[in-house]
Amino acid sequence: MSGVIDAFIEGTLYSNQIHFSTHYHKRLMEREINESYIKNLIVNEEFLDLYEADERGKFKVIYPSENPGYNLVVVITAKNDHILVMTVYESKIR
Numbered sequence: 801m802s803g804v805i806d807a808f809i810e811g812t813l814y815s816n817q818i819h820f821s822t823h824y825h826k827r828l829m830e831r832e833i834n835e836s837y838i839k840n841l842i843v844n845e846e847f848l849d850l851y852e853a854d855e856r857g858k859f860k861v862i863y864p865s866e867n868p869g870y871n872l873v874v875v876i877t878a879k880n881d882h883i884l885v886m887t888v889y890e891s892k893i894r
Contacts, residue, residue, distance in 0.1 A: 802878040815839045817882040826886050833888050865890050
């Protein structure tokens, strides 16, 4: 894994190492999940699960949602010195 993903897993990632994609910004209004909230999750909260989403280095990070019965899925990719949040959405717990 890349160093920035290792830092994320270890809990040593800084908030200035978290960037957001244009896709995230397009979905921001409809999903009502703001950047500050996501940065706080990534930097300060423990995730429930982390797994590689595809062969291109995308990862899905699962956090508990504020909405009962749902998890929050944060899709990230690693760059040289930061992670890029591709999108964020809620997923019903099965």
